[in-house]
Amino acid sequence: MCYVCTVKVTISGIRGIVGKDYTLQDTISFCRGFVGIMNSKTCVIGRDTRPTSNMISNIVSSVLASYNIDTLDLGVMPTPVIFREARRYGAGIVITSSHNTIEWNGLKFIINGRSVNKAEINRIKSGTNNILNKNSYGNTKYYTSSYVDDILDIVKVDGTPSILIDAGGGAATDIASKILKKIGCQTDIIHNTHIRTDPTAGGLEDLVTKSTKYDAGVAFDTDGDRLVLVMNGAVQPPDVTLGLGVAAAIKQGYRKFVISMDSSVLIERYITDRGGRVWRAPVGEANVIDAMTHNGAFVGGEGSSGGFIFSKFNYCRDGLFTSALIASMIHDGFAHDTLNDITGSTIIREKIIGSADIIQNIIDKISQISTQVDTTDGIRTIINDDTWILIRPSNTEDIIRVSAEAPTLDKCRNVINQVKSIIYDGQRT
Template sequence: MKKTISGIRGIFGEDLNLKDVLEFCNNFSSLVKSQKCVIGKDTRPSGFMIKDTASAALMKNGIDVFNLGTVPTPVVFREARKYGAGIVVSSSHNPIEWNGMKFIIKGRGINEKELPQIIEKQEITKSKIGNEQDISSSYVEDAKKIIGNLENQPEIVVDIGGGAAKGFAPDLLESIGCKVLTLNENLEGCSRGPDPTADNLSELVSASSNKEIGFAFDLDGDRLVVVRNGKKQTPDVTLGLGVAKSLELGYKKFVLSIDTSVSVEKFIKERGGTVQRTKVGEANVIEQMLESNAQAGGEGSSGGFILPEFNYCREGILTSGLISSMLGTKKFNEILNFMESYFQIRDKTAIDSQFHDKVIDDVHSKLSKEYSEVNTLDGVKGIIDEDSWVLIRKSNTEDIIRVSAESNDEEKCRQIVKDTIELVKQSYDKIR
């Protein structure tokens, strides 16, 4: 089981069971000062049981529960702004047998200070039993107000991936004037896995080859991958396109995760914007956004564009509409061409979690001798030159160490990743 600010996740029935759900939601109740909490789930088969158990734990502690049913993560985050707290029953891009919970306070994910209060046992003094009621969301209408209406009626293919974006992403795109073809609406018979960043998206690539663009979502609808001209784009392109739209709207103050493409940062700075970097993870990015009053940003690894005025989370669905509004414009082609001149590779190697810290420390020692600049904000990032870098960090969700690299030379980027993974494996073999 993984317990991080990204959520509590595990294989349901093995290392995550209903007793755990009761315990964590009981503890979370101590943070819910509004005595109101919205709850929604993605399409995983175990979602119903976890959602009902979570709701029962909250109501036992006097909290009124507002049930959204099966909805994307951004919908729960948006409604949590109104009610004060929220729970998303999901494990995002993890395999179907996994599930978990994301906890929301005042419209944002929990932070490092709040996480221990959810993990450690809390005694709750209750005064009454809470009630439960079903609610709907105005998310699509609210998002449409941000995007506006499109006059050119672009033809778009949307790959739902059997997830919760069904009924939201297609509806939003159609409402702003797009012509939409939908793939993989239901989990049963879905042609791909739950994580569009890891899948080759062959069906979407084929279906969108004669359309303007293709969009693919993960199971809970916060991750978005772009397919353009028969090619699956990197997650950083999703973020870069969202950033380009932000610049078009006049925003200048951005926060990016440490693993986001240097091309996005350069694009912002060349147009008069400023950039702050944070640890990987949307909660870290959002916390810095709130502290610095930033206007937009996100993390490249998950294709996660964040627009604080609308939502304090990765916004795959809103971003699909924002990107659609730029189709056929100079701005769209400008950012796409600029970013395609850089190459990002994100890989991973299996490392037992108990050895993560020791491996990272050993790699840090070796990279400090090799590179003139090493950043330890999150894991170890070696700056090779102004266009090339490598980042080694432990996963918050799996028993792996992630290796990310970028360069404006594709072969150089591949060699950096190959050499670094070998370095990580050598450290692991030495330590265990």
């Protein structure tokens, strides 16, 4: 039997409220399924700082051992570090629910250094009764990552940028400061004990106030893959974080980029103005990486999460790497110059209660606003060169996600309100 009746299953992994949506049996069941798609006899595991993560980690290593899989346990460690090590060994499991609130937890599966794709997660779901080999068992070893030294080989910093770190009590608490100090930054850290799972949800007033005495402030989510940037005395939109990473890559000579459907048009324009090419991918880290592989692009990311992906280093959004990269852009003013090029529009992202069965009705109505309708990932409509709308039903909830970008807040709000009216009308018909 596959215990997937309530746990949320997407290409981002499995997750739910521990003891309610997500049970310990789910951990056993999905780890069994993951063994069925592994080509390696070794699996790297690590966890975030949630109270339930250690318990789940012990179950994960026990299940792997029962299938004669050796486990390399990194302990409490950010998701990007686990991805990088899993790239070396072929498989990995992260115990985390990323930015969800603290009562949640889950598993993120890694094959060959990347998140599993849709086909692979379906195989994991269907393979939860893999037969045990009762004659031999795997071992668990505690393992130290070379991630910090690996970054030192790639990122070079001039001067001594000052960075204030808000770790939010997450897995990045120790390693973020270690990385930035080793590349030459002067750092201080705040909020390194109390867990704040999602820095994009607010609660960064202390960082904003105190970072005015620093070149920049950075905040991480619980598992360290999301980065929130504070510069010029304000929390920067997530698209800015992605845009700065893209700018650094262009400076290094990269010209092929994949960005998600909901990323700012200003990032796309920044790339094309400098001779680069852009492909748009469905929202979701795994979707972006699939498109990067298909199109031969080494750089990509998601505007909505600020997730910058540099695949020559890591096949995931990597807040730690991005923080080091942005630090390297500070001394010569490149970061501040780039800010002027990738800011100036307004993006609003909202959730509206509604189900996917009204999408066709929405498509019909949206087509009356614009003839440029892309249904690759929900509905993306380009109204003009500066304005677009993206409407996507959630895969796990009766929620419709609406994103829009326009030159001003008033214009963006007007677009969002038009879309809301269409959705509400669709629900009444």
